Amino acid sequence: MLRRRTAPIDADGGLRRELYFFGLYRVLEASLLALLAFGPTVVLIGPVRSPTLVAATAMAYLAAAALLMIWGRDSASLRAPVFVGVLIDIVVAALATHGAPQVASGIALMLLFNVGAAALFLPLRLGLGCAVLAFAAILGEQLWSLIETGSDRPLAEMLMFGTSYLALATLTNQLGIRMQASEALASRRGAEAANLAEVNELIIRRMRTGVLLVDADGHIRLANEAAQSLLGDAGDGRRVLGVTAPELARRLQQWRDDGTADNTPLRLGSDQEEVLPRFARLLANSEQSLVFLDDTSLLSRRAESITLAALGRFSASLAHEIRNPLAAISYAAQLLEESTDISLADRRMLQIVRQQCVRMNGIVESVLGLARRERANPEHIELVGLVRRFIDDYASAHPLDEDTLQISHASPSLMALVDPRHLQQILTVLVSNARTYGRLPGQPARITLRVHEDEGAPGIDVLDRGPGIPDGTAERLFRPFYTTSEHGTGLGLYIARDLAKANEGGLDYIRTPGGSCFRITLPGPHTLLPEKTS
Template identity: 65%
Template structure:
């Protein structure tokens, strides 16, 4: 997607400003060289090669002032301020110094006039056309005024008038020529900068697409070394501690790639990778028609069965949603009738207790219906860049507003530094709500209030959020069934909270796991994908 016109104009303006600053710096450096050359002529024995100056005192004073001013202008150019003003002041100083130097050193007048030609051209290269032509005209007036001065007061101009006129015409011509050349250069540079920004945007989009692909992608050179790999490929091949040799990472895949490069015949037999022996079907494509660098696409065949399972669950979800709506109507009637009966004075204590049980079970059944509806309405993840530390702080601040003091406390552990991740903020909010609510309900000892801590960090390079409590922990026998739907160890639970939380994590390509904590307590760890679009192999 190309950048907007405003972005393109801003890019062009920045590129133009940088180019003009760079040109001004070299222009100022050349001015220092000119002043140093004049000083060499007037203050060293080398000046005898040119001849004696007509006005030694004027020449030396002009040279010293010009040298100091040139150094000051060079310092000013490095301050990156008032670019147009610097060029106008510097060009006026160049013309004045050149006119005085020509008057003092008539034998060196052609050389000084030629050096001024570069100053005029450089000014026209940076300034708009009217200022550039003005600088050329001022330089022409300067050399002609020096000729009149010499004729009136020295009676010896040293050079004919025709030469001065030709220099004046040359100043105007070079100003026009360098302006046109500079405009063409600036337009070309701005176009190159704009195209570079577009290419960078397209590269970022392509990398993001490759990163979000469920198909594993490897870039393998002719020597069998992995140059790039997306997250799906790394998950399929398994962590190899930075190993880049495909032969060591996946020997069977390396052999099949060599066979394909030699014969060009595909093999549709799946390969098994990793400790879980996942079946993967590799496909190959040459990056260049005549090269050995190849793109390797790894298709997880289990995704087909997962898609079929997802379709089944989706159908079941729609059915459950419609069934849940039908259940809620009589359930609401039963709950309302129970509440009316509880208000009657003719109900004895035993019957009132039965009504309370009916009411509690109605509430529990309604909770199950709400969970099923929430699972059926779940939207697809829209991942975006999120600072987990800031998100955790906002979540805790919002949660505390609705948390009764007797329920316990929720806090963010330590001073978390910014940790970036790719996740749907709505889904992350729902997952944290489930985990924190479970921790407040079950994660405390009978005689102590619940204390829940959210810890944000980067575990092995991956953005991670830990939800920790100080409770008795989860029994060993129940850990394997924690995330199964409708599994609960409480008579008041629905058994859908952790299941929905894990499903939401999977929708964001994240993981939700239970981690044992030494010394008591529980920890539910959310490991999210990082913000980098392509991971190094």
């Protein structure tokens, strides 16, 4: 069965273009008919039966053709102007055939194209209906001429034209269906390709690896966000690689010349991280090159993450084996200290043994903290009260001696959403570090826990009055295993910041005159969670 077109034809660009050419063809038909009516018709075809009828039909058809072109250009749907236009074509063909029977065959052939073109835009039933109307029109005109003056045209010719109208309408209708399906498929594929191109562009633009497209003359054609960040202010924004990054341009030219790449990291700007460049051709025989800039700091952090993950798995299995002999050594040292036969010098050695056992146990606890990282269970906590309780608990577990630990707050109550166990651990690390490093030589430590709110975000500052932290050391404070003390593990601040991030907060070092400040930033209260003030 013939497939039926179910959806109306929308005035899209492709079909409207075909309708425009169809309108031009109709104007050409009207112009030929006007030439027939007002030209030297006797020379061309001989005497015309009804010159007045042909002239009037030609003038009306020419005006209708112009109006149909305008209608088809402005109409939202193409079906109405196409259907009305083919009806006018049929009527004009019948009248022109009756007025000038000498060119009846030519007019019937020209109408054949009109019927076929109309079926290209219309559903099958309307297309076949137009073909039937065209056949009925030329057959009616034949009967009209036979009754009026008599006609010698054979009936077989009328039947052949009618069959041609039906066949051509069917074929062009199927062609129109396939054409619309192809255009719809092409539009979908084009939209998919455009979306894919946008996705690819977004991926490249947001890649952490810098990507540059450099042509044969050394001009930077494209650069993603990471590359622009790594290039910084080098070259004052100029788009020539040799000016923007001379060393990178030299390495690229060396790679183009002999295919060898220098794999040593380089610094593109005085305030930029080191990058590791990699080169590739855009196409096999293309002179354009892709330059990939890998930030070595990202690579280092990835290596640290892999190292910490491996260390966590290893420490979980090793902790039991370390703790058992460690506990035995510590217990044996305690027993020896209770003996009355131990000399004073030996007792001092036993104290050193116990101190080192405590230190080793602390190292094991810190490393285990990486392995058994627990998820945060945030609660609504009143920070002022929590900090007061923390000071009391810390002072009872860690005698302060001459050191001072106090609270400062502008508001008597401040709510935050945080896991209290995690916050307790973060404060313990920061206060212990402040007691160790935040004191001036020969003076006690002065530590203040300031509870505050900054732009709606609650937080706690741990301040000391020590010598401060040098700039070179401050940049590496939160790196794992970095420490300036021979007794430290370098994991305290790293774990503290990780716990703050697990609570959707942050931990940062703030430079302040006359000491140091570590700021804990916490999320504010959530309306869906109950508040806990105790």
